[in-house]
Structures are given as C-alpha cells and as structure tokens.
Amino acid sequence: MAQIPTVVTRSDRLGFVGLGNLGKPMSQALARDGWNLSVYDRDPARAAGLDALTVGGSADLADCTVIALAVPDDEAVTQIVDELLSRLTPGSVVLAHSTILPGTARRLAGLLEDRGLGFLDVPVSGGAERALAGSLTVMAGGRAELLERVRPVLDSVADDVIHAGPAGAGAAVKLANQLMMFSALAGVQEALDLAGAYDVPEQVVLDAVASSTGESWITRNWGFFDDVAAAYDQAGTPVRDRPWSKDLWDVVAAARERSVPLPVAGLLAQYLADRVEDRARKGAGS
Structure with missing residues (x-):
C-alpha cells in the first residue's frame, strides 16, 4: 500500500x-x-x-x-x-x-x-x-x-x-441519493397530475403539503429540475447524459451487479426522463 x-x-x-x-x-x-x-x-x-x-x-x-x-x-x-x-x-x-x-x-x-x-x-x-x-x-x-x-x-x-x-462507497451513496430524489420527483409529478385532474392548481397542492407529511426537498424546490433542464439545453448536453436518465440507468446497472431487485428504479429509468423533459419544454407547467 x-x-x-x-x-x-x-x-x-x-x-x-x-x-x-x-x-x-x-x-x-x-x-x-x-x-x-x-x-x-x-x-x-x-x-x-x-x-x-x-x-x-x-x-x-x-x-x-x-x-x-x-x-x-x-x-x-x-x-x-x-x-x-x-x-x-x-x-x-x-x-x-x-x-x-x-x-x-x-x-x-x-x-x-x-x-x-x-x-x-x-x-x-x-x-x-x-x-x-x-x-x-x-x-x-x-x-x-x-x-x-x-x-x-x-x-x-x-x-x-x-x-x-x-472505494466505491461514495458512488453507491450518490446512486442511493439519486434513487430517493427521483422517486420523490416522480411521486410529486403524479400527485400534481391527480390534483390537477380535479382542477386544483399546482401551487395550492404545494402550499398544502408544505406543512404536511408529503413535504420533501422536491416540493420545497419545485421547479429546480426545470432550471437544470434549461441549463443542459443551453450547454447542449444530450438527454442521455442528464441525471434523470443517466443516473437512473446507473442505479439499475449497480443493482444488477449485486442482484438487488429494484423494480421502482427500473420503471423510473424507463419513463422519468421523458416526464422531466416534457415539463421543461412546456414551460414548467404553465
């Protein structure tokens, strides 16, 4: 050594x-x-x-x-x-x-x-x-x-x-963080879809959960990924290299290497990138 x-x-x-x-x-x-x-x-x-x-x-x-x-x-x-x-x-x-x-x-x-x-x-x-x-x-x-x-x-x-x-532990913790964060992001997106179907505006939901059990970093920083997507667009970063795509597929690969079943991660890797990009293109839900 x-x-x-x-x-x-x-x-x-x-x-x-x-x-x-x-x-x-x-x-x-x-x-x-x-x-x-x-x-x-x-x-x-x-x-x-x-x-x-x-x-x-x-x-x-x-x-x-x-x-x-x-x-x-x-x-x-x-x-x-x-x-x-x-x-x-x-x-x-x-x-x-x-x-x-x-x-x-x-x-x-x-x-x-x-x-x-x-x-x-x-x-x-x-x-x-x-x-x-x-x-x-x-x-x-x-x-x-x-x-x-x-x-x-x-x-x-x-x-x-x-x-x-x-060695490798830092990488593992980062992937765990990404899985937690993007799972929360997907949950908030679907929750807002549900409320929106009943004519409840996004901000009303976010205000309500601010002091409720659904509160999270994602709800406190709603819109964060819209800004990040815009920055990636400006820099010309391919979608496949953006964290909501690349990092989730890394989570899946790391889980496969150790035979860890992560069904939620597998689903997120397949569809979340499209949701994030679609929202950013449409002007953050405006």
Whole structure:
C-alpha cells in the first residue's frame, strides 16, 4: 500500500477536468479560494472568465498533485485515468466527482494504488448554485488517510464531506441519493397530475403539503429540475447524459451487479426522463 504524503496546500498544483453544469462553478469556487488551478474542457470557451490556467488536454495536468474530474460518465472518467496513469507523479490523487458505478470506482482505485497513486470517488450533490457557493455535499469513498490528505480541496467546494467507506462507497451513496430524489420527483409529478385532474392548481397542492407529511426537498424546490433542464439545453448536453436518465440507468446497472431487485428504479429509468423533459419544454407547467 502506497505511503500517503502530506496534506495538500494551495502551493500544490490542482487540475480540474470538465467545466459543465457543476464543473464550472466548482472550478470557480476553487479559484476563488486561492488554489493554483489548471483546467481542461473539450470546449475551451467554457473556461472563459475562470481565474485558472487553461490547458489543451487532460494529459497536460500530469504534474498536478490533485486532479479532479467532473465529466459525464464512467467511460469518460476511465479514459482520463488511462491517459494520466503513466504520467502522474507517485503520490498524486485523482478525485472523481462524476456519478459513476461503484464497481468502476473500486477498479480504478485498485489500478491507481498499484502505481503509487490515489483515487477517491467523491460525487457531489446540491446543484450549480451550491457548487458556486462552495457548499455542496460530498460523498467520499476510499482510504480515510487519503481523504484527509485532500480534504482542504474538498472543503473549498463543500460544507459537508461524508466518508461513506472504502472505494466505491461514495458512488453507491450518490446512486442511493439519486434513487430517493427521483422517486420523490416522480411521486410529486403524479400527485400534481391527480390534483390537477380535479382542477386544483399546482401551487395550492404545494402550499398544502408544505406543512404536511408529503413535504420533501422536491416540493420545497419545485421547479429546480426545470432550471437544470434549461441549463443542459443551453450547454447542449444530450438527454442521455442528464441525471434523470443517466443516473437512473446507473442505479439499475449497480443493482444488477449485486442482484438487488429494484423494480421502482427500473420503471423510473424507463419513463422519468421523458416526464422531466416534457415539463421543461412546456414551460414548467404553465
């Protein structure tokens, strides 16, 4: 097992790959907090306005002490790790903020550890506004001493950093969160459909449940996903890469890997994306 070097400081070079809906505001929070930041995105225009060095490819981050990834999926994370694997200095750490499968996280952690490198699956929750404010929640999977080494970096983007367990645990908790959240979203959508069929406006229902047992994060933040869908449209993000599609299929895949029956997740994966996109296209129910 590799020896973990000292805690990272702002004199260390920090790399960040992926400047999308969450990656850009996370990078802004890191730059604002004084990190020596270098960034890469396939679309160089996304780096505009960032107080950071823009590089031409992920391989150009090989001399960074910490490399954070906020890219769409397992394939993208794996590709970047493969590009960096032979170039990174022993002791360097890769932080996967992407929502990936627990099995992928465990495999990559083992692969990097064999090379004297570190890997943490550190998916985030909270949305773009909290990312910019540096107040996300991080679910971390990996070695505790490795997490403590990079905690100053995570503290710049998050108010809460929860060590969920060994490699893959952070990814598993993120998928569990997504299943809970999207199950609630589907339930609220259908509840509003039911009330609407009896001529009850959405806001009346939301006001009523605000002090009732049906209250949830979804009802408190109704309209959140309409705004997220609009941001994805503006960025040109394919529907298959949006969390209400991609993350739910990841839940199904992770459950299948461990033979866990999740009938609700299977149903949600098949239809929820269409509901979210249809609502956003129709102007959030107006």
